[in-house]
Amino acid sequence: xxxxxxxxxxxxxxxxxxxxxxxxxxxxxxxxxxxxxxxxxxxxxxxxxxxxxxxxxxxxxxxxxxxxxxxxxxxxxxxxxxxxxxxxxxxxxxxxxxxxxxxxxxxxxxxxxxxxxxxxxxxxxxxxxxxxxxxxxxxxxxxxxxxxxxxxxxxxxxxxxxxxxxxxxxxxxxxxxxxxxxxxxxxxxxxxxxxx
Numbered sequence: 371x372x373x374x375x376x377x378x379x380x381x382x383x384x385x386x387x388x389x390x391x392x393x394x395x396x397x398x399x400x401x402x403x404x405x406x407x408x409x410x411x412x413x414x415x416x417x418x419x420x421x422x423x424x425x426x427x428x429x430x431x432x433x434x435x436x437x438x439x440x441x442x443x444x445x446x447x448x449x450x451x452x453x454x455x456x457x458x459x460x461x462x463x464x465x466x467x468x469x470x471x472x473x474x475x476x477x478x479x480x481x482x483x484x485x486x487x488x489x490x491x492x493x494x495x496x497x498x499x500x501x502x503x504x505x506x507x508x509x510x511x512x513x514x515x516x517x518x519x520x521x522x523x524x525x526x527x528x529x530x531x532x533x534x535x536x537x538x539x540x541x542x543x544x545x546x547x548x549x550x551x552x553x554x555x556x557x558x559x560x561x562x563x564x565x566x
Contacts, residue, residue, distance in 0.1 A: 375516045376453055379509045383460035394462055397507040400475050404434075404482060407497070426489045428544050429533055433481040437529040441477050441522070445469040454512050461512035473514045476522025477529075479504045484523075484530035 383390060411427040414420075450471040454461045479501035486494040505519035533540070 372515050372517045373453075373457070376459075376509055379506060379516075380453070380460050380512050383462055383510055383512065390462055393507045393510045396504060397463060397475065397511050400479060400504055403500075404478060407482065407493075422489075423491075424548075425544065426485065426491055428540075428547065429489065429530075429537065430482050430485045432533045432540060433485050433526065433530045434478055436533060437477040437481045437522075437526045438474060440525060440529065441472055441474060444472065444525075450518075452513055453515060459512040463511045463513060465513045470514055471518050472521035472525055473505070473508055473518040474522070475508050476501075476505050476514075476519045477526050480523040480526035481530060484527045485533070488530055488534050 383393070408427050408430065411423045411430075415423050445468065448471065449469045452465065452467065452470040453459045454465070455467055483494070483498040483501040486497050501523070505523070508514040508519055509516055
């Protein structure tokens with residue numbers, strides 16, 4: 371089933387140049403989009419909403435770090451070959467021949483989406499749709515199976531639940547980070563106004 375769904379999506383690659391370019395752009399732009407979105411959360415909104423958005427940004431960082439750390443351990447103890455290693459596929463982007471399960475990209479984007487969902491942020495549904503599209507793009511370009519993406523989503527959901535459950539214990543760390551930001555930006559008025 372995993373390979374059949376992979377084939378169904380990956381077989382679309384190479385047929386429509388505009389679709390190929392779009393999927394390559396989506397899959398390659400993930401780190402940059404995440405950074406831009408984090409800055410958006412940090413610097414937008416009125417003063418009342420800003421603190422809530424900045425906390426959300428902090429929780430996203432914690433969730434990403436936890437999810438990626440767990441995935442690194444998983445990759446260390448379990449190796450699953452990527453689709454292009456064991457099958458003839460339409461591979462549109464270069465990739466190392468490391469473990470396929472689970473997808474780091476999926477962990478990253480679903481960490482953002484799951485945190486927003488748990489925080490009931492207004493961007494939760496658009497970001498969830500984006501995360502799903504990114505997951506599909508990883509299959510489309512030939513570097514992940516559907517199970518890798520689903521596994522990444524579930525790992526991110528678990529990580530975000532853990533972070534939210536322990537949010538009170540994380541509060542001292544959050545305050546330290548807020549204070550570091552305040553000290554770094556106190557002489558830059560345009561940035562200082564976004565501190566607590």
